[in-house]
Amino acid sequence: MSIKRSLTSVPVKLSTFMMLFFILMGTQVFAANPEVSDSEEAISAGKSIFNANCRSCHRLDQKNVGPALRGVTDRHSIDWTKSFIRNSQALIASGDAEAVAIYNEYNQLVMPSHEFLSDDDLMNLLAYVEYGDKADATAAAAGEGGAVAAGGAGVPSEYLTIILGVLVVVLLLILVVLGLIISVLTRYLKSQPLEEDDKEFLEQKFEFKKILRSDAFLVIVTALVIAFVAKTALDELYTVGVQQGYAPKQPIAFSHALHAGQYEIECQYCHTGVEIGKSANIPSANICMNCHMHIQNVDGKDGISPEIAKIYAAVDNNQPIEWVRVHNLPDLSYFNHAQHVAVGGVECQTCHGPIEEMEVVYQHSSLTMGWCIDCHRQTDIRADGNEYYDKLVQLHSGSKNALKVKDIGGLECAKCHY
Ligand code: HEC
Ligand code: HEC
Ligand code: HEC
Ligand code: HEC
Ligand code: HEC
Ligand code: HEC
Known part of the structure; x- marks a missing residue:
């Protein structure tokens, strides 16, 4: 055989070997406890038994609401x-260190008890958990790879880096x-x-x-360094x-975007204070439960979505x-929602931007004093149907301009400052 051919095939063989190696790593070779029947x-x-009792929260090879279960008899007796x-809460209450650790790791989510399962049931469960549906494993590994490629839908972004x-x-x-x-x-062949x-x-060399x-190499490296520095600086600035x-x-x-946009749930359903008080209010978990008692996952998927489990x-x-506060005026200033929404008739979006399109809420306006005052200079008050303003409007009827917020005291320091 010509050396030329055998030489070029070395990298090919090597990479095949590497690929096999990674596939083996990926499928996690483990030895389940020999007492578990296969x-x-x-x-x-x-x-x-698993599908009836556990599948809503567990998968064999992927983390779901609870941990991935394959290999559990390796981790514990x-x-x-x-x-x-049978009863995880009893074990946790007894102070068992392994149980307390996994409970805390999963944000103290309570796993229901299964006292009704016999010893045989449990051993069969473990047989399935350790040896069942092996095809799942490769599918899960492929799924995870896919998620990384698709921008990490299933992988927390901090792991992506x-x-x-x-x-x-x-x-x-x-x-x-x-x-x-x-x-x-x-070197060997030359001899x-x-x-x-x-x-x-x-003779023809590959010249590293x-x-x-x-030049191309220099440009690429410089560009990478600049991009990295710029990103770090921007993150800091924010x-x-x-x-x-x-x-x-x-x-x-x-x-x-999902709740207020796609499902058109009214802002006031959750932000109950907006029409009647100073504060808009962030809804309590009980308001979420009005719906999420029944909606446990998206698009009819089975199991509880980990987000809804929270x-x-x-x-x-x-x-x-x-919840982390997004909008926050300093203590020295006073802002009242009812005054703006109910009396002034200002739309939420004028101040908060397109909330119904936001996956994550961001602060749309600057919230500076200049921002408040600019709007008060420019905006007409809604005097129609509001007796309170009738007299004022009469007083102003000489002027051509409609009544602005500034004309009713919207620029007075004490209106906005305690
Ligand atoms: C309502 C959700 C839910 C159901 C249903 C559920 N689990 Fe769990 N499971 C969890 C959570 C959450 C944990 C993590 C520990 C904790 O928070 O208590 C867990 C932990 C475990 C652990 C410990 C795993 C480890 O690596 O330490 C085992 C074993 C387990 N579950 C088995 C089962 C079996 C078997 C079933 C069905 C008979 C089942 N679970 C049903 C939520 C659930
Ligand atoms: C199903 C309940 C629900 C509905 C409907 C809803 N919100 Fe919210 N809103 C929340 C929750 C929960 C938060 C806190 C978490 C967050 O910031 O995403 C919040 C946060 C906000 C914030 C940021 C609050 C802060 O911390 O400064 C604004 C602004 C807001 N919502 C405006 C709106 C507007 C405008 C609408 C209607 C178009 C609306 N919301 C509809 C539940 C809801
Ligand atoms: C008026 C009904 C209603 C209320 C109230 C409600 N939701 Fe929802 N929620 C839904 C609907 C509908 C879906 C989408 C279900 C689907 O796509 O099948 C959903 C989906 C979700 C999801 C997506 C789950 C996932 O895995 O992607 C989360 C998270 C969620 N809601 C959290 C909340 C929180 C937190 C609250 C309380 C502040 C809340 N919801 C209040 C109706 C509601
Ligand atoms: C005139 C501007 C303006 C309008 C209109 C407005 N907001 Fe706000 N919103 C603010 C400001 C300013 C804050 C910050 C208040 C603070 O920090 O005291 C805020 C804060 C919030 C918060 C955080 C919780 C709170 O009350 O401080 C929520 C939720 C909210 N707004 C929802 C709404 C909804 C829903 C609407 C429409 C029904 C709305 N806002 C209309 C300016 C506005
Ligand atoms: C998008 C326009 C807009 C913005 C931005 C705005 N306001 Fe207003 N504001 C109004 C309107 C309209 C009224 C008149 C409501 C009425 O008819 O009584 C008003 C009225 C007021 C009043 C009552 C004035 C009076 O004499 O009765 C106060 C106080 C006030 N705003 C504070 C603020 C503060 C503080 C901010 C900034 C954080 C702010 N506003 C931002 C539109 C705005
Ligand atoms: C329409 C409402 C409004 C009026 C009228 C108003 N302010 Fe403010 N002011 C604010 C808000 C909101 C802030 C906080 C936002 C910020 O720091 O930019 C603020 C901040 C301030 C600060 C702190 C600035 C800083 O950088 O921390 C001072 C001082 C101040 N105002 C003085 C005044 C004086 C004096 C007047 C009367 C001439 C006045 N304000 C009128 C809304 C108002």
Whole structure:
């Protein structure tokens, strides 16, 4: 065989080997506890128990509301696993360290008890959990890969950076290894007697140094560095006092685009104070429960959406959901919603922007004193049907201009400052 052909095939073989290696890593080779049966009957009996009682919160190879269950008998003893499934709360209350740890890791979500399951049921369950639906594993791995490619729908964004970093490092390592192998082989081949065209092939070098010095390479590296520095600086800026556009991450991925936009739920249904008081109010978890008692997931998916599970946890533990405030005037100023919405007839969107399109609420206006005053200078008051203003309007009837907010005291310091 010609060296030329065998040489070019080295990288191919190497990458095939690497791919096999990663696929093996991906499917997580583990050894389940030998006490767990892998018989077909046990697995299929376990599967129906699992689907009836556990599938709403668990998957075998993916985190759902609860942890991925495959490999659980590796992480814990069989006895522990059985008593956790039967009554996790009792185990947690007894102070068992493993149980308390996993409970805290899952934000103290309460897993229902399953005292009705017999010992055989539990062993069948474990057989299914450890050996059932292996095809699921590759599907899940592929699914996760897909999610990364699609911008991380299923992967928290903070992991994306790490995953990308690791991928880059792995790629670089592969390059280095390939380079080393090629240079070793070349050196070896040069010491052998060779045919003419093989020699020629060996002479042509792949010049790393040339690439490193090339303009294109410099431009790319500089661009990357600049992009990185600019992004870090921008991120910093947003946390230092620049509040317009402020869009903090909320404890529950609540979407106005979905609720106020797609489902057209009225703002007042949740922001109950808007027409009647100073504050608009953020709804309590009980208002969410009016609907989410019944709606447990999106688009008829089975199981409880992890985001909606957080509402249940808040209600169960009688703890408020800790929404992060987006709009925040300093204490020295006074702003009243009813005055603007009910009396002034100003639309929410005039001040808050297209809320019904926002996945995450951001601060649309600057909320500075100049912003308030500009609007008060320009905006007519709604005098029609408001007896309170009749006299004022009469007084002003000489002037051509309609009555502006400034004419009723909208520029007086004391109106906006305590
Ligand atoms: C309502 C949701 C829900 C249901 C239904 C549910 N679980 Fe869980 N499970 C959880 C949560 C959440 C955790 C994490 C620990 C915690 O918060 O108590 C958990 C933890 C576990 C653990 C510990 C896993 C580990 O890695 O430590 C096991 C085992 C388990 N569940 C098995 C089951 C089995 C078997 C069923 C069905 C018979 C079941 N669960 C039904 C929510 C649920
Ligand atoms: C189903 C309930 C619901 C509906 C309907 C709803 N909201 Fe909200 N709104 C919330 C919740 C919960 C928050 C707090 C979490 C957040 O900021 O996303 C919030 C936050 C806000 C905020 C930011 C508050 C802050 O912290 O400064 C504004 C502004 C707002 N909503 C305006 C509106 C407007 C305008 C509408 C109608 C077009 C509307 N909302 C409809 C539930 C709702
Ligand atoms: C008037 C009914 C109603 C109220 C009140 C309501 N929701 Fe919803 N919510 C829905 C509907 C409808 C869906 C979409 C269901 C679908 O797509 O199948 C939904 C979906 C969601 C989702 C998406 C779940 C996912 O996995 O993507 C979250 C999160 C959510 N709601 C949180 C809340 C919170 C928090 C509150 C309280 C502030 C609340 N909802 C109040 C009707 C409501
Ligand atoms: C004239 C401008 C203006 C209009 C109109 C307006 N808001 Fe606001 N909104 C504000 C300001 C300013 C704040 C910040 C108040 C503070 O920090 O005290 C705010 C805060 C909020 C908050 C946070 C909770 C609170 O009360 O401080 C919610 C929720 C809210 N607005 C919802 C609404 C909804 C819903 C509407 C329409 C029905 C609406 N707003 C109309 C200016 C406005
Ligand atoms: C989009 C226009 C708009 C913005 C922005 C706005 N306002 Fe107003 N404001 C009005 C209108 C309209 C009225 C008149 C309501 C009425 O008819 O009594 C009003 C009335 C008032 C009044 C009562 C004045 C009086 O003499 O009765 C106060 C106080 C006030 N606004 C405070 C504020 C503050 C504080 C801000 C900024 C944080 C603000 N407004 C931003 C439109 C606006
Ligand atoms: C229409 C409402 C409104 C009127 C009228 C108004 N202010 Fe303000 N003022 C605000 C708001 C809102 C803030 C806070 C926003 C900010 O810091 O820009 C503020 C902030 C301030 C501050 C603090 C500025 C800072 O940078 O922290 C001072 C001082 C102040 N106002 C003085 C006055 C004086 C004096 C008058 C009368 C001539 C007046 N204001 C009239 C709404 C008003």
